[in-house]
Amino acid sequence: MDKKSGFRAVTKFLIASPFKIRPVADLIRRKPYSEAISLLEAMPHRGARLIRKTVKSAASNALSGNKRLDEDMLYVRDVLIDEGPRMKRVWFRARGRADMLLKRMCHITVVVDETSRAAGSR
Secondary structure, eight states, rough: OOOOSSEEEEEEESOOHHHHHHHHHHTTOOOOHHHHHHHHHOOOOOHHHHHHHHHHHHHHHTTSSSSSSOGGEEEEEEEEEEEEEEEEEEEEGGGGGGEEEEEEEEEEEEEEEEEEEEEOOO
């Protein structure tokens, strides 16, 4: 992922397992912005709601910039789901024992770009 081009949005420290969110992210990668949003709104997964917020934020960054882009010109160039820190909780078990319960966190990074640049890079 080239950090210089495209418009980014990052959401950090979400209490959701990255293993559950990555399949949702794979469905919208390289799709037009409007199609990605409609896909995410139709999905029942919790991860779809979290990714949708980040995609809308990245699109807002693109639309409010100096270039005056239109929503129809945007596409989702890249979606990264990285693993964050784990919260450790005590899980009490039978006969006075205890286990560690790991609450996994993730970081979502979304990059949107113009379609005119996308046609040249494919």
